[in-house]
Amino acid sequence: MSDSEWDEIIDAWRDSNPAEVREQPPGGLGPGRRLPRQGSTPLHRAAQEGAAGLIELLLAWGAEVDPADDDGATPLWEAVRHGHDDAVRVLLAAGADPWRPCIAGRSPGLQALFTELADLFVHLPGAPRIGPRLREIQDTVDEMMFSYENYNEEFCVAFVGGVSEDEVIHRLGAVPEHCPPVGPEALWRMEHDSPVETLRVAGPPGGGVVLFQTGGALPVHDTVARLVTAGGGVLAGGFPLTSSSVDIWRDGVSVARPSVYQQLGHDSLFELWMCRFGDCGAHPSTSTERALALMTLLTATYVTEGWLWSAPVRVVPVELR
Known part of the structure; x- marks a missing residue:
């Protein structure tokens, strides 16, 4: 199976279908191999899908924990923006850097501090302090955003x-x-x-x-x-x-x-x-x-x-x- 074909099999990166990948790196696709999509790695894809078990397996095979794709995103960044707390925990335990700048100078940890994943990062060494004014601005935007929850017009x-x-x-x-x-x-x-x-x-x-x-x-x-x-x-x-x-x-x-x-x-x-x-x-x-x-x-x-x-x-x- 080619890299591009494997990249398109979404189930391959989920814990719900581990048989495809657990016995050995599939089709010779090692954990450090770059996939066609944005130069990501198997670890990026597993993080996007929240496949904590597969992440552990890839790390056991020797996958680098903090590789950056062509956009600058790391697996931890992907786990944060997809809201996968178990994947975040596994990556942090494996040594992923929560404060490494990824996109526009923003780190996975900083992004997480404004989400429901904040508790996983707020007490880590080096955690930045979010000023009350910035927090107030984001809370105001969120409140305005949620006020549209009943909008139901297709035009x-x-x-x-x-x-x-x-x-x-x-x-x-x-x-x-x-x-x-x-x-x-x-x-x-x-x-x-x-x-x-x-x-x-x-x-x-x-x-x-x-x-x-x-x-x-x-x-x-x-x-x-x-x-x-x-x-x-x-x-x-x-x-x-x-x-x-x-x-x-x-x-x-x-x-x-x-x-x-x-x-x-x-x-x-x-x-x-x-x-x-x-x-x-x-x-x-x-x-x-x-x-x-x-x-x-x-x-x-x-x-x-x-x-x-x-x-x-x-x-x-x-x-x-």
């Missing part, structure tokens, strides 16, 4: 910051005075009768602007995002309930399209770290909660599901070009 939505509601409408090529707020009955009729696609535009009580569409992806269409943010402003949006990605535009330019569970890197936005992007299991927040929290954090725009359906909105025709 496309974008939040806009730094631009007024009237200016958004003007940038979309419409006249604000011709797009007055309307109630539900008029809303559906106007959308149905329009010869072109329309956007719902509204300003929530706390500030910012919300663009949404019950069918289609107009709020994050390149043309819309470019028009709305050109000349100043930021837009962040997507399909929070069904997609793990968020489109981010600033000043008329697409700056990022991060995915919730994608490994972060040295160039990742600070807000991604605060909203638990890159965390695959160490924090109980959902993909939807993280995406909406990021959208709020970037734009200072916050909504409730009840407001989305009850607030008068403005129907803006948009001709794509």
Whole structure:
């Protein structure tokens, strides 16, 4: 079996299917061998799957405990971001360095101190002290994130910051005075009768602007995002309930399209770290909660599901070009 074939057999890295790997390194794939995916090792993959028994076996075969993959992540980093406490314990007992910088200067231990794994690290020698202000900021973001727990809308939505509601409408090529707020009955009729696609535009009580569409992806269409943010402003949006990605535009330019569970890197936005992007299991927040929290954090725009359906909105025709 080739390295690439073995790398794709997920069950091979789980304790639930040990027969494939326990007798000897499979197919000559020794514990120090580099796998095709990001230059990781078998120990990385076992850590991602939380396979504490397999980790012990690989270490007994002579696997290095702290190898870095192409991103700089160690097996301990992977065990932390996937939330596997047993794997963390085994790696720490084997001498894995909790304070070794891995991604963007961050160590596995530092990441863990903001998760439910904190008790495994807080009393270790060299543990950094998390200042009360930083802890308060993260707690505030987490609280805002969890406030989206009941969000259940499948449509496309974008939040806009730094631009007024009237200016958004003007940038979309419409006249604000011709797009007055309307109630539900008029809303559906106007959308149905329009010869072109329309956007719902509204300003929530706390500030910012919300663009949404019950069918289609107009709020994050390149043309819309470019028009709305050109000349100043930021837009962040997507399909929070069904997609793990968020489109981010600033000043008329697409700056990022991060995915919730994608490994972060040295160039990742600070807000991604605060909203638990890159965390695959160490924090109980959902993909939807993280995406909406990021959208709020970037734009200072916050909504409730009840407001989305009850607030008068403005129907803006948009001709794509």
